[in-house]
Amino acid sequence: MSVRDWRWIIGFAVLAGLIVWQITAVLLPFVAGAGIAYFLDPVVDWLERRRVGRAVGSLLTIIAFFLLCFLVLLLFVPIIQVQAVELAQRLPTLLATVQERANHFLVDAQREFGVSDADLLDLRAAAGADAGKALSYVAQFVGNLLVGGLAVVNILSLVFVTPVVAFYLLRDWDKIVARVDSWLPLAAADTIRGQAREIDAILSGFARGQALLCLSLGMFYAIGLRGAGLDFGIIVGLLAGLLSFIPFVGVFVGGVTSLGLALLQFDSWVPILIVAGVFGVGQILEGYVLQPWLVGDRVRLHPVWIIFALLAGGSLFGFLGVLLAVPVMAVIGVLARFGVGRYLASSLYDPNRSGRS
Secondary structure, three states, X not given: OOHHHHHHXXXXXXXXXXXXXXXXXXXXXXXXXXXXXXXXXXXHHHHHHOOOOHHHHHHHHHHHHHHHHHHHHHHHHHXXXXXXXXXXXHHHHHHHHHHHHHHHHHHHHHHHHOOOHHHHHHHHHHHHHHHHHHHHHXXXXXXHHHHHHHHHOOHHHHHHHHHHHHHHHHHOHHHHHHHHHHOOOHHHHXXXXXXXXXXXXXXXXXXXXXXXXHHHHHHHHHHHHHHOOOOOHHHHHHHHHHHHHXXXXXXHHHHXXXXXXXXXXXXXXXXXXXXXXXXXXXXXXXXXXXXXXXXOOOOOOXXXXXXXXXXXXXHXXXXXXXXXHHHHHXXXXXXXXXXXXXXXXXXXXXXXXXXXX
8 A cells, every 4th residue: 555545544543533532422332232242143143043033033132131131130239239238338337447446556556666645646647637538539539430420321321222232233243244344455355354253253252251250250259258257248249250350450359348348347367267268269260260261361462461451441431441442452462463473474574584485
């Protein structure tokens, strides 16, 4: 291609990026619908091979999928709601307990190390100020999340538009793929199709495997923490499982929260060690059983790149960016590996290669 062609391509890409930036607020139902359609396409293909029409199969699959989601919500939402309300009611008591134990710790430190009363007052004042700042930051973050989330993500559009978008995309999926395939430049069509197949294999395996991984870990943590007698164990366990799609974040957030609640709730070390053991066993299961079995190395990205993609996507496009971060980074990884392979096979990397060929 000529320089002029590349200028047109770059200009079009920049314009498309600016448009996406401006309409991010309305994209979530469409992105969610496209993700659901991509996720369910093998099911519709399976029905199609058994002589079920594409439209009928898509409708049945969408109805079954959202009915299953609704049943899951009916099962878990009341439990989570009860624990969330109880946590909100007991939060002042928990904070008072933390403050009381911190005071006991400071008194013991004063007795052990000979800290003066003035220094002790300064420590208490500093701790109170830092705690106030931390709570204000948490409150501000939650407030921004609720206000911004409700402003950006229209709940009604997410509920009603997403199934419609998913149905139409699922019904016409093969036609869309065939139409895009017909637009490929003939000279490079086979190469592009090869990269597209690799991207499809990575994304489909990773998306389905990661969803099952998060669900399995969430159920394990919730049942384990509840079995250990930890208050709010179900909501903390499900949260830890949900955050497990970010490397190390799920176990860190869930582990720190659970141990903190256990230290406040239990007077014996045995249940505290059991809570810690739940996350230890969960990490072993994730690292040696669930991760290799369900996900493997399908995405072929280092955990550092995944964390960077999630943070960058969230910073640029909010929740939508978090949803698209790993798929976009996986696509970039496939194209980058292809480019590096071409470079290593070229005379630019090895000047003697052209002479040998």
